[in-house]
Amino acid sequence: MSIIFNKVSYLYNQNTSLEQPGLQDVSFKLKTGSFTAVIGHTGSGKSTLLQHFNALLKPTSGSVEIAGFKIDAATSNKGLKPLRQQVGIVFQFPESQLFEETVEKDIAFGPQNFGLSEEEAHKRARLWLRRVGLSQDLATRSPFDLSGGQMRRVAIAGIMASEPAVLCLDEPAAGLDPQGHQQIMQLFKKYQAAGHTVVLITHDMDDAARYADDVLVMDHGQLVKHASPAEVFADPDWLHRHHLEQPATVAFSQALARAGMQFEHLPLTRSELVQAICQQVKGAGQ
């Protein structure tokens, strides 16, 4: 069950004086079970793109095929519940996704709405509260009395508790402390390893390099590249032209390469870089 965007364009405020392109002629195909990072400068269309994954926005022209649905401009809002069950989105400002009296009720809402009994849904809620790294003590608190980082984790738990086949995340680690950031990214990677598809919008190039199989690069509403992290991050000038930077590890590896170090493959992550350096040091010592 791959995800196909076929020539998708989206106009905000269509046929008004405020009409503005959000997406222009975007086509790509994502494999089931893949981890895709979406990167691009501010206003490049990343959030607009993500909202097409479960028909919160419908293409002005073109179509989206996902989870057995084909969505185009004529798709009715009725009957989309099974799509929303299979494709979960954590929004860029997840605070806006919280609404229940208590944290546990908030997380249980999705699973219950999609058919679990109240008891099962609350069990799921407690499980995901723990998985996103929050203490059970928070279960009975109002979600609006939490810190920004805690609210973000509750919103993530609220979507993941329904265990959607496709998990879409709009800058989910923004505002988390460095340890929380790593924990939550590991949780998404584990979710992918369990057979789900993950789509992650991020401004963190190191996360894109470390976790993604595939990268979509957006610029002014257009998809300008769909390739592996190694390919996307190899060319600093190309990235610069699209208002992006290399991950720190890649820039460092290239600086080492310029200074004479030879790499079989450009290291994308810190552990790959360490491994490559160790091999060379060992090689030089023999």
Ligand SMILES: Nc1ncnc2c1ncn2[C@@H]1O[C@H](COP(=O)(O)OP(=O)(O)OP(=O)(O)O)[C@@H](O)[C@H]1O
């Ligand atoms: N509700 C809206 N009404 C009108 N225009 C919008 C609306 N939301 C977004 N846009 C416009 O659509 C374009 C793409 O916006 P989008 O929010 O998708 O960008 P983004 O890549 O997610 O940016 P960021 O990195 O800042 O979150 C921008 O030019 C933006 O001004």
Ligand SMILES: [Mg+2]
């Ligand atoms: Mg955005």
